[in-house]
Amino acid sequence: MKQLLIFIRKEFRHILRDYRSMLVLLGLPIVQLLIFGFAITNETRNSSIAILDNAKDETTQKIITKFENSRYFDIDRTLTTNEQIEAAFKSGKIKLAIVFQSNFQNELAHANKAQIQLIADATDPNQATTLVNYASSIIMDYQNELNETNKLPYTIKTETRMLYNPQLKGAYTSVPGVMGMILLLISAMMTSIAIVKEKELGTMEILLVSPMKPWLVILSKAIPYFIISLINVATILILSVFILGLPIQGSLTLLILATVIYIFCALSLGLLISTITETQQEAMLISLLGLMMPVVMLSGYAFPIANMPFVLQALSNVVPAKWYIVIVKGIMIKGIGISQIWKELLILLVMTVLFLTISIKRFKIRL
Amino acid sequence: MNKEIVIKTDKLTKRFGDFIAVNEISFEVYKGEIFGFLGANGAGKTTAMKMLIGISKPSSGNAAIAGYDVYKQTELIKRNIGYMSQKFSLYEDLTIKENIQLFGGIYGLSDDQIKTKGESLIEKLGLQDEADKLVVSLPLGWKQKLAFSIAILHQPKIVFLDEPTGGVDPITRRQFWDMIYEAADNGITVFVTTHYMDEAEYCHRVSIMVDGVIQALDSPEGLKMRYNAQSMEEVFLMLARGAKRSD
Known part of the structure; x- marks a missing residue:
């Protein structure tokens, strides 16, 4: 336990001393949310x-x-x-x-x-x-x-109703999308880079030779990013409620629970990436191309999944962000409860277990 | 010399598919000895060392490190050895003090031990003014000396050094070896790989690996006499020239 605490403190020092990354980690969600919430919007004015x-x-x-x-x-x-x-x-x-x-x-x-x-x-x-x-x-x-x-109803035109988003606010799609993207970016990419960095610098070897258990090393890498992710979730939610005027219709507890599961999923993905890469650049490239691109393209955040060709629709099912975005939209905008999203939550959990199992297997083979 | 055996290998072998990286090596290392483990690139030094420090499972053969079995007791081995690698082994974005705290903590030293040992270490290296500076700002030679001091902070039975003086100037290398002698005098066995043949002369005994097997093992004087050579360099070249494989 003491080893773990010492190690977590070390990880926080690594993160806090890298001002630029720190700024990106905490500033990116704000910038993204504001850009997608205000500047890039489907709303058309004037x-x-x-x-x-x-x-x-x-x-x-x-x-x-x-x-x-x-x-x-x-x-x-x-x-x-x-x-x-x-x-x-x-x-x-x-x-x-x-x-x-x-x-x-x-x-x-x-x-x-x-x-x-x-x-x-x-x-x-x-x-x-x-x-x-x-x-x-x-x-x-x-x-x-x-x-x-008037007693007698007049009919001017057939009715068109915009469900859930009568003002067609852009924030309704950008908030869940940004959450899905940022959490994946921080949890998966940063964790994988942090682990691979030790391999690249040769310090991983020192740790493997030490009495420190490998899983403790990994755990202590994941915890700081887990905490940073939670800070970002709080920032995004506060911004979206108070600045973008997007209310949270459903249960906040449920939303946070689902988010924690999603962060676990992203962390285990990061771990998986770290076991298949040797350099920080490699880890970053794989994270960006292998994670960010699918999230933007296939999660239903930027482009509606229903309009995609069958192959891409099928492919979108393996993108964790797709399920998370469905959950967030459901809870935040429609206010639905666990009975309607348990399936998506279960899928995220299964993915997490799968990623973890593969990484642990691969981690052992390397030794 | 006290002949207590701290490393004993018996036909220790590592295969990767058809390739035999380490082929039935058997040797003993005694307590307080400085044991030079030489060999050309690709001779199997690193693979052999990885088996000894418990991060690679042998394919066959036996080995005991500080009395612990390399198959079943790797945890105990790790607790009783120190390790410093050819690549720099401290965290550059942590200060000297923080590195000491970290590694002291990993090896299970108490806070008090870390404090007193850390302070005497810093004093001995004359780094009082740099103690709160990031390691990245230190010159390479100092980093290596610091890394060695930290590797033996928990007073391991054996310290494994994998090419510890790579890229360091001759004066610093000499100082580094003074530290190695001091550690050996304190009863820490030193197992060191190196490419510098003048360093091989400093060892009590030297083994030379060629193509996965140990071709020679003796004191530097003994080896020079047997091969009728003036220096360890000549001995090494004579033996390594016959190598079939290289990087």
């Missing part, structure tokens, strides 16, 4: 739109005013004929055109039904979808206002 109002009545004016007041849209031009729509798009300035049918107010009042056409520039399909969704919700808003004062 998009230029064109309006073709064939009715020019009180109702259409009210709806147009709503668009004017929205921070998502800027009314770039008002059109008078259908022919102008295409020209407007070709000018490249507008992203969305809103067309009101003629006689809008009358139709709405008498048939309880009126139509608005939304035409989007789908050269960027993601943006087009987003804009259509924004526009729809603005129109929905107006419809709801009308219906509050």
Whole structure:
């Protein structure tokens, strides 16, 4: 026990004396979260739109005013004929055109039904979808206002509802993604580098010759990074709740439990990497290419898994971050409990045991 | 000389597939002796040493280190030996004091022991002003002397030195050997590999390995007489020239 404490103190000294790495370890999550939460976002603001109002009545004016007041849209031009729509798009300035049918107010009042056409520039399909969704919700808003004062329901457009993320906030995807990425980076990459460093410098040999048990060496390497990971989790959660305004709907305890399991999984991956590499560069490369890339590409964080070819979908199943991100989204955003995520937790646990078993086997062979 | 045996090997062998790295070596080393373990690159020195210090299992044969069996009692062996390798063996981003604390702790010394032994070590090496500086700032020769002092801090029965003076200037090497003599006088057996033939002359007895077997084992004087040579270098060249394998 004393040996372990002495060794953990040594590891902390290594980490604390390396200011640059320290800064990266603690600063990276903050920077990443802020970048993904604010700068790189799927939210589109102040998009230029064109309006073709064939009715020019009180109702259409009210709806147009709503668009004017929205921070998502800027009314770039008002059109008078259908022919102008295409020209407007070709000018490249507008992203969305809103067309009101003629006689809008009358139709709405008498048939309880009126139509608005939304035409989007789908050269960027993601943006087009987003804009259509924004526009729809603005129109929905107006419809709801009308219906509050009227007994007979008016229908302006088919309903589109954005579940769980009605404001389409970018933070909803970036927080779980950043957590999945940062924890893996710190736990797996830093641990593997720390172990391989001893091999490279020759100090591992000294430790193997000493009465120090190899598993104590490994454990004392993992503990500091485990603690740093927990600090980062706390930072990320505090930032996301208070700065990004993303509430934690579900149980915080469950979230932390799942995170601890995920950190264990990442630590055992780091250990595995350390047993198959000889130099720090090698360990870093494998961690970056073998872990970071799949996390970014295949975890469902940046690109939806459902849209991937079958092979990649199958491959995504072996990426621990995929399961962790599902868990975090579930707990933080949907507020679901353990009964709905036990499967994902179990998968992470099985992966951890598997990684550990392989590393211990390999570690013994080396001796 | 006290003839208490501290290292005894009997047909100790290590095979890697078809390759026999160490082929049935048998020798004895006595307490307080400085035993030079020589051999060209690839002769099997390092492999043999790894078996003796308990980090590599022999393929066949027997060996006892400080009375403990290399197959079953590696934990006890590790507790009773010190080791310093050709690569630098201290942590460069820790201070001298922190290195002493760390290795003292690993070998199970109490805090009091670490404090008193550490202080006398620092004083002996004249490093009082550097005690709280990072090891990385020390010149190589000092690092090696410090590494040796730390390797024998827990007063092991045997200290294994794997090319301890590589890259060190002649004056520092001489000082290093003074430290080795002092350790031997205190009853610590020194098992040392080296490439420097002048250092071989300093040993009490020397073994020369060629192609996995021990070709010669005697005192430097005895070897020079038997091979009718002026220096250990001549003896070594005569024996090593017949080697079939090299790196």
